[in-house]
Amino acid sequence: MDQRFRDPCYDSLAITGIGHVLSTPCDPRPWLKVKKNRKFMGAQDDLALVSAGRALESAGLLGVSLGERAGLYLAVGYIPFEEEDIDSLLEVSADSEGFCMERFSTEGYDAVNPLLTFKCLSNMPAFHISANFDIQGPYFVTYPGTGQFYLALEEACSALKMGLIDVALVSGVAHQRNFLVNHHFNRISFPVPSERLLDGAGCLVIESKNHAAERKAQIRGRMLNCDVSYSTFHPFEDRLHHTERFEGLTGADGELGPASLPVALSLGSHGYIHHEAETRDGIAASSEWELL
Amino acid sequence: MRRRVVVTGMGVVSPIGDSVASFSDSLLDGRSGIGPITLFDPVSLPTRVAAEVQWGREMLRDRKITFAQVAAEQALDDAAARKTKPRGDGGLSLGIGLELFSMEDMVKSRGNAPRPAASQQERLTFIQTPSDLCVHLISKEHGLCTPPITHVSACAAGTDAIGSAFRMVADGRRDWMLAGGTDSMINPLGLGGFCKLNALSTRNDHPESASRPFDRNRDGFVLGEGAAMLVLEDLEDAKARGANIHAEIIGYGNSFDAHGISEPHPEGRGACQAMKRALDEAGILPASVDAINAHGTSTPKNDPVETSAIKGAFGDRAYRIPISSTKSMIGHLISAAGAVEAVAAIACMQKGFVHPTINLDEPDPACDLDYVPHEARRMDTSIVLSNSFGFGGQNSSILFRKYVNA
Numbered sequence: 001m002d003q004r005f006r007d008p009c010y011d012s013l014a015i016t017g018i019g020h021v022l023s024t025p026c027d028p029r030p031w032l033k034v035k036k037n038r039k040f041m042g043a044q045d046d047l048a049l050v051s052a053g054r055a056l057e058s059a060g061l062l063g064v065s066l067g068e069r070a071g072l073y074l075a076v077g078y079i080p081f082e083e084e085d086i087d088s089l090l091e092v093s094a095d096s097e098g099f100c101m102e103r104f105s106t107e108g109y110d111a112v113n114p115l116l117t118f119k120c121l122s123n124m125p126a127f128h129i130s131a132n133f134d135i136q137g138p139y140f141v142t143y144p145g146t147g148q149f150y151l152a153l154e155e156a157c158s159a160l161k162m163g164l165i166d167v168a169l170v171s172g173v174a175h176q177r178n179f180l181v182n183h184h185f186n187r188i189s190f191p192v193p194s195e196r197l198l199d200g201a202g203c204l205v206i207e208s209k210n211h212a213a214e215r216k217a218q219i220r221g222r223m224l225n226c227d228v229s230y231s232t233f234h235p236f237e238d239r240l241h242h243t244e245r246f247e248g249l250t251g252a253d254g255e256l257g258p259a260s261l262p263v264a265l266s267l268g269s270h271g272y273i274h275h276e277a278e279t280r281d282g283i284a285a286s287s288e289w290e291l292l
Numbered sequence: 293m294r295r296r297v298v299v300t301g302m303g304v305v306s307p308i309g310d311s312v313a314s315f316s317d318s319l320l321d322g323r324s325g326i327g328p329i330t331l332f333d334p335v336s337l338p339t340r341v342a343a344e345v346q347w348g349r350e351m352l353r354d355r356k357i358t359f360a361q362v363a364a365e366q367a368l369d370d371a372a373a374r375k376t377k378p379r380g381d382g383g384l385s386l387g388i389g390l391e392l393f394s395m396e397d398m399v400k401s402r403g404n405a406p407r408p409a410a411s412q413q414e415r416l417t418f419i420q421t422p423s424d425l426c427v428h429l430i431s432k433e434h435g436l437c438t439p440p441i442t443h444v445s446a447c448a449a450g451t452d453a454i455g456s457a458f459r460m461v462a463d464g465r466r467d468w469m470l471a472g473g474t475d476s477m478i479n480p481l482g483l484g485g486f487c488k489l490n491a492l493s494t495r496n497d498h499p500e501s502a503s504r505p506f507d508r509n510r511d512g513f514v515l516g517e518g519a520a521m522l523v524l525e526d527l528e529d530a531k532a533r534g535a536n537i538h539a540e541i542i543g544y545g546n547s548f549d550a551h552g553i554s555e556p557h558p559e560g561r562g563a564c565q566a567m568k569r570a571l572d573e574a575g576i577l578p579a580s581v582d583a584i585n586a587h588g589t590s591t592p593k594n595d596p597v598e599t600s601a602i603k604g605a606f607g608d609r610a611y612r613i614p615i616s617s618t619k620s621m622i623g624h625l626i627s628a629a630g631a632v633e634a635v636a637a638i639a640c641m642q643k644g645f646v647h648p649t650i651n652l653d654e655p656d657p658a659c660d661l662d663y664v665p666h667e668a669r670r671m672d673t674s675i676v677l678s679n680s681f682g683f684g685g686q687n688s689s690i691l692f693r694k695y696v697n698a
Contacts, residue, residue, distance in 0.1 A: 068565065079391050118553055131553075180419070
């Protein structure tokens with residue numbers, strides 16, 4: 001079924017900032033308001049924070065208190081639990097028979113660094129963006145692929161149209177050069193070679209044209225249209241391909257999950273851009289953009 | 293024009309009942325679902341109690357997926373109880389917890405044991421089970437053909453899932469939605485992680501009194517598990533098909549604390565803002581709210597901050613609103629909490645009572661509101677607010693109104 005974002009409001013919206021990052025490690029320290037939070041951050045958090053910082057900088061909003069009138073609409077990738085953290089836990093939690101709860105509850109428990117909990121949670125990139133850029137408005141945090149970025153985009157457009165916010169950060173982040181994410185993409189019906197899985201994040205700053213005009217912001221682009229549809233499938237029985245295609249620019253050379261579209265837009269220059277994706281989770285999405 | 297959104301179906305799987313009827317009876321009785329952990333032996337972990345769903349039925353390895361499937365089935369059956377179904381294309385909005393990670397599998401994968409390769413299901417659940425499997429299974433089972441949404445805003449996810457679905461139906465972006473939350477973190481890594489954060493109660497010798505929101509002697513939350521689902525549709529569509537209407541959703545708000553990673557803003561700034569936003573969207577004054585289903589986790593930090601936030605949003609009125617914590621009975625269901633508590637709020641409103649906060653023997657002086665201690669209170673309520681606040685400062689509030697057939 002076609003699920004064009006009904007009652008579109010694109011004409012009234014403008015992209016005023018774009019930013020991305022395409023490699024790890026990346027250094028989030030220039031954007032950190034609370035330096036002590038660095039120790040809580042995983043690579044996914046770093047990526048999300050850096051791309052948001054770059055997008056806000058390009059929008060001329062860095063250092064501006066965004067507060068209650070800014071919202072965050074974020075799609076995150078699969079959970080990137082770090083291998084070395086797991087290994088150190090396994091080492092003291094197994095015996096000759098396999099996993100040993102007795103050892104886990106004593107030696108393993110003692111060995112766990114509580115900070116690890118924060119490094120892999122799906123909502124932590126949202127925390128770091130909100131805390132460091134003082135975003136107190138509404139949010140939408142979803143997971144785990146290219147199609148979900150479109151759902152975040154839909155929510156952002158809706159919130160802007162409702163007047164709930166003046167500024168929306170719409171972001172996608174994926175830390176995929178990770179053993180657990182690799183494990184997932186290796187076992188699916190059409191496996192993705194690890195070298196095709198990229199780390200990256202992209203962020204768009206979208207606001208109403210009126211708000212952008214009031215603050216004399218430079219308009220960097222606009223969304224012309226957007227369609228999202230879904231075909232139900234059985235994840236244990238059906239086998240779905242993933243394809244993505246860009247017109248007007250070259251996307252990243254590999255899979256970026258929810259970061260794919262915002263990174264590509266950030267990499268683009270001027271002109272018309274078309275994006276199409278048929279994802280392995282049944283979502284078909286397409287959009288057209290104009291970058292100025 | 294915005295559409296009015298009503299709840300026409302409800303389903304719940306909880307530690308104190310696996311149907312709406314049994315769940316609401318238990319709430320009325322103030323029954324605790326907390327006991328010693330039986331799903332695995334926690335051995336020497338500091339916390340050895342939880343609120344488990346006691347089932348003999350066959351389940352998927354990731355229990356939260358089965359919980360969600362059963363709650364979805366119940367909600368959709370309930371919505372179709374009068375032999376008609378919601379009009380148009382349905383969608384799914386689900387708050388869901390972390391991917392299930394198996395330490396046992398991980399050890400196997402590092403050894404010489406053969407890896408499973410027989411079926412797609414075995415492959416997709418080996419070591420780690422992706423949480424998004426759940427929305428695709430349910431969408432397939434029930435022909436929900438708009439793109440499903442997984443909400444991963446931690447403890448606020450269940451309320452966010454319902455709130456965002458409410459907006460989609462209200463704006464006409466979706467015809468109708470199945471919305472809710474599901475979670476189970478009662479596994480070695482989940483339990484160990486929360487223990488390590490000193491977030492859990494260690495009252496292992498007295499499980500039934502371990503969750504004691506707003507009590508001076510509370511020492512942390514208790515992990516629970518379960519799921520709840522609501523069917524949301526346009527009021528006019530529901531009336532036209534003769535649906536049984538449980539309640540109306542009238543407002544939703546969410547916010548960031550933008551403060552601390554594990555501690556809420558000391559004055560409850562974000563929580564207060566979420567409540568105010570829900571009131572604003574509903575277009576009602578604080579005086580119109582008759583009861584609050586609190587986040588009420590029983591942690592030292594949450595309960596006084598939530599109390600402050602309620603005072604910030606409601607002013608003097610805060611002292612006259614009965615406030616209950618469902619978590620006193622079922623523990624904290626993390627990503628499912630908001631959805632299960634939404635069912636609690638609606639079911640209590642329908643039955644004309646406010647459920648109790650059990651184990652509130654000695655109120656914390658910093659928690660000086662009316663938390664309905666020990667026993668349910670007979671009371672007609674027309675508008676109930678439900679709060680969910682997450683680790684990382686994500687706050688979500690939603691307002692339900694009793695539906696009166698005009």
